[in-house]
Amino acid sequence: MSKSDRITTRAKAGMLFLILVGGFGIAILWSTIKVMWIDGDELRKHAEDMTKDYMPVKAHRGNIYSSDGKIMATTVPECDLYFDFGRRPVLDKQGRIKYIEGTRDTLTSTAIADSNYYKYIDTVCLILHEAFPDSSVQVFRAIIDSARYGVKQKKYRGCARIKKHVPYSSWDRICKLPGWRRGVVKYRDGESVIHERRFHTYGNMAESTLGFAVPFQGKSHTGLEGYYDSILSGRDGKVLCRRLTRGSWIPVRGRSNLTVSDSIVTDSVPGYPVIDGQSIVSTIDTRLQDIAHYSLEKALLRYGSTAGCAILMEVETGNVLVCSSLILDTTGRYKEMPYRNVAVTDLYEPGSIFKPVLLTAMYNDPSFTLDTAMLLPVGRKKFSNNSKMVEDHGIDNGQYPLWKAVAVSSNVAFCELAWRYYNNRRDTLFAQVGRIYPFGLLNVDLVGTEYKSRTHPLTFDNDFLRFCYGYTSAVSPLRMATFYNALANKGRMVKPRFCKGVIVGDELEEIPVQVLNEHICSEQTALTLRDMLIGVVEGGTGDNIKNDTYTIAGKTGTAVTSPNAPTSNATFVGFFPADKPKYTCLVMMRDIKSFGRNAAPVFQNIADCVVSLDKELDCRPTMKKMAELKQRQKNGNRMSYPLPTVSKAPQAEVRLVHKRLGLDYSNVTMLTPWCTFREPVDSLGQKAEYVEYEIPRHQMPNCYGMTVKDALLLCRSVGVDVSFEGYGKVVSQEPKARTPIKKGAKVHLKLKPY
Numbered sequence: 001m002s003k004s005d006r007i008t009t010r011a012k013a014g015m016l017f018l019i020l021v022g023g024f025g026i027a028i029l030w031s032t033i034k035v036m037w038i039d040g041d042e043l044r045k046h047a048e049d050m051t052k053d054y055m056p057v058k059a060h061r062g063n064i065y066s067s068d069g070k071i072m073a074t075t076v077p078e079c080d081l082y083f084d085f086g087r088r089p090v091l092d093k094q095g096r097i098k099y100i101e102g103t104r105d106t107l108t109s110t111a112i113a114d115s116n117y118y119k120y121i122d123t124v125c126l127i128l129h130e131a132f133p134d135s136s137v138q139v140f141r142a143i144i145d146s147a148r149y150g151v152k153q154k155k156y157r158g159c160a161r162i163k164k165h166v167p168y169s170s171w172d173r174i175c176k177l178p179g180w181r182r183g184v185v186k187y188r189d190g191e192s193v194i195h196e197r198r199f200h201t202y203g204n205m206a207e208s209t210l211g212f213a214v215p216f217q218g219k220s221h222t223g224l225e226g227y228y229d230s231i232l233s234g235r236d237g238k239v240l241c242r243r244l245t246r247g248s249w250i251p252v253r254g255r256s257n258l259t260v261s262d263s264i265v266t267d268s269v270p271g272y273p274v275i276d277g278q279s280i281v282s283t284i285d286t287r288l289q290d291i292a293h294y295s296l297e298k299a300l301l302r303y304g305s306t307a308g309c310a311i312l313m314e315v316e317t318g319n320v321l322v323c324s325s326l327i328l329d330t331t332g333r334y335k336e337m338p339y340r341n342v343a344v345t346d347l348y349e350p351g352s353i354f355k356p357v358l359l360t361a362m363y364n365d366p367s368f369t370l371d372t373a374m375l376l377p378v379g380r381k382k383f384s385n386n387s388k389m390v391e392d393h394g395i396d397n398g399q400y401p402l403w404k405a406v407a408v409s410s411n412v413a414f415c416e417l418a419w420r421y422y423n424n425r426r427d428t429l430f431a432q433v434g435r436i437y438p439f440g441l442l443n444v445d446l447v448g449t450e451y452k453s454r455t456h457p458l459t460f461d462n463d464f465l466r467f468c469y470g471y472t473s474a475v476s477p478l479r480m481a482t483f484y485n486a487l488a489n490k491g492r493m494v495k496p497r498f499c500k501g502v503i504v505g506d507e508l509e510e511i512p513v514q515v516l517n518e519h520i521c522s523e524q525t526a527l528t529l530r531d532m533l534i535g536v537v538e539g540g541t542g543d544n545i546k547n548d549t550y551t552i553a554g555k556t557g558t559a560v561t562s563p564n565a566p567t568s569n570a571t572f573v574g575f576f577p578a579d580k581p582k583y584t585c586l587v588m589m590r591d592i593k594s595f596g597r598n599a600a601p602v603f604q605n606i607a608d609c610v611v612s613l614d615k616e617l618d619c620r621p622t623m624k625k626m627a628e629l630k631q632r633q634k635n636g637n638r639m640s641y642p643l644p645t646v647s648k649a650p651q652a653e654v655r656l657v658h659k660r661l662g663l664d665y666s667n668v669t670m671l672t673p674w675c676t677f678r679e680p681v682d683s684l685g686q687k688a689e690y691v692e693y694e695i696p697r698h699q700m701p702n703c704y705g706m707t708v709k710d711a712l713l714l715c716r717s718v719g720v721d722v723s724f725e726g727y728g729k730v731v732s733q734e735p736k737a738r739t740p741i742k743k744g745a746k747v748h749l750k751l752k753p754y
Helices: 004-037 040-051 114-131 137-151 151-155 169-176 221-226 229-233 285-302 353-364 400-406 411-422 427-437 463-466 477-488 522-538 596-613 623-634 651-661 708-717
Strands: 052-057 071-084 160-167 193-200 237-243 249-251 280-282 307-314 321-326 375-377 398-401 499-504 509-510 516-518 554-561 565-576 584-594 674-678 689-694 721-725 729-734 748-751
Touching: 052 499, 071 137, 071 169, 114 137, 114 169, 137 160, 151 169, 160 169, 193 748, 221 229, 285 307, 285 321, 285 584, 285 596, 307 477, 307 596, 353 400, 353 411, 353 477, 353 522, 353 554, 353 565, 375 400, 375 411, 375 721, 398 400, 400 522, 411 427, 411 463, 463 623, 477 565, 477 584, 522 554, 522 565, 554 596, 565 596, 584 596, 651 674, 708 721, 708 748
Parallel strands: 721 748
Antiparallel strands: 052 237, 071 160, 071 193, 237 249, 280 499, 307 321, 307 584, 375 398, 499 509, 554 565, 565 584, 674 689, 729 748
């Protein structure tokens, strides 16, 4: 081939190359023009559709507040704590597996380096212990060490669960520890370990009233949570989100809070804005609920009860300030349980607290007139050949006036009344009772199983007689409290109310009071029954809670649960202050080996707390009352001085107490900061006399009769450490008083209730 032919071939190859390059360039240019200007809008829209979407957003559930302004239920974030302890091969810079020097064993490591693990493991365990005090630091250390060094973790590249329901604050503190962030698992099976949980601020206290998160008749919660679920839950919505790497979605800034005008459409499904739930205010008072809860729990433990409840209501409004429902669980502890609120769901034979219901029905009957002075038989009596003997506990045969029969809770007397006036017209008595007593459903604002009251037919004589003193019928404690609340309200029966209102904006929209029966009886009948119930406490079966500060009108009730079992349901129900009733309270304990009067001290603990906290109540004993008590003492009646007395106390505190009670306090020179009580010397006993008390030097002080607060202050003022057991007043001490004090001396005090 000639030289000219070779040049021609090269030229042809170069031309072909230029044509190919030019063609490719033109194609690229055309594609660029097509993408940018011809198909650009469509492609950009498609890309945006791939990276943006309207994601569902759950509405924030509203809070439940107490009547005294505390948050009782709220939604909080919590986490399931997982650690990644899976061992991985160590790679060099070229990506090759490293081996332990001199061996063929693979060099492995975990997400948490050994240096960081040993340095901060104790801190992690302490954080978990603070969140879960029931488990010690050592327990958490054992769990984590087992997860890290367990046989499975050497071969399994996964994560180990340490604890569920960890508070977010504790979980976040662990994540922030140096070297631990990589080891804390954020996603598990494609889902975040962070989730929301309904949290009750006061734990198990009043939890049956607030509600449990369990499926129940189509509802997601029981109690207030279930009844007001539509208000609390709000409405879920959708917000515009952008997809990031690894499939994460975040709300587009400026569109996270959609309004009604921002409604969207995606896949032909109309979207709607997120509407957070509204908060509600319950009628529960946390201070009183706390007192009732622990007073009831202590009594249940003492008598070995299987369950019990305590209810406190406002007379005029029906607001339930306290609703404690405790049930013995399999671990031997008393807790509030799902599906069962003892005050609302339990039906039981009320016993003698049903007698005022019977009396009210009889007072409403115009066919005859009851007189509180009418004499009735007590003790033992057989009313017919077909009936069993009716007996009164601890009462000899005799004749008592009606008011006294109520005070001593005579079964025979009430059977006599019913047998005398209604034996031949038993249906009339039952109809009279039905007009004043809420046998049907109360339909309270709680989700739960509420049963109708049950009553056996009164055909047989035994059933009729037992009905007269609270047997053969099954009622709920809340119904009995509602009836007594009506007596305190001069015959006006209001529906028990657990929710005071809904918070709309910054204002409370109060739920109105609902009246069940405007007049269950006349005002005069209500006042007559109130006087009888006062007699129960002043000189009857409830005299163990009699006090000189405020008056109580109440009734004890005992119902034997089984003829073959020596257990009974014990109840005390009443209202206070009896002269101007403002509160109604009921305490019930199931299956105890005791009587109704043993429920009364729990009632008194609750009432004392209410009286001390309610500034509108003026229950201070007047000077006239004190003079009467002093005169009765002169006449030979045994009673303590109607004045505050102390064994030893700081003078400043004694002066403050007398000032608040409106009593005179005789001048004591302030040479000593302590004083002790001396018997009043004036004729009416209206002037408390105190004398100076000088703390003995270098000797153990006498703490007998002192409260633990004053005893601690007294002993520590002389350099003596104190330990004590029990509660109430000091009944003994070791070492004894006047014992010489040595350096580092300690005294042990034993206390008993007042």
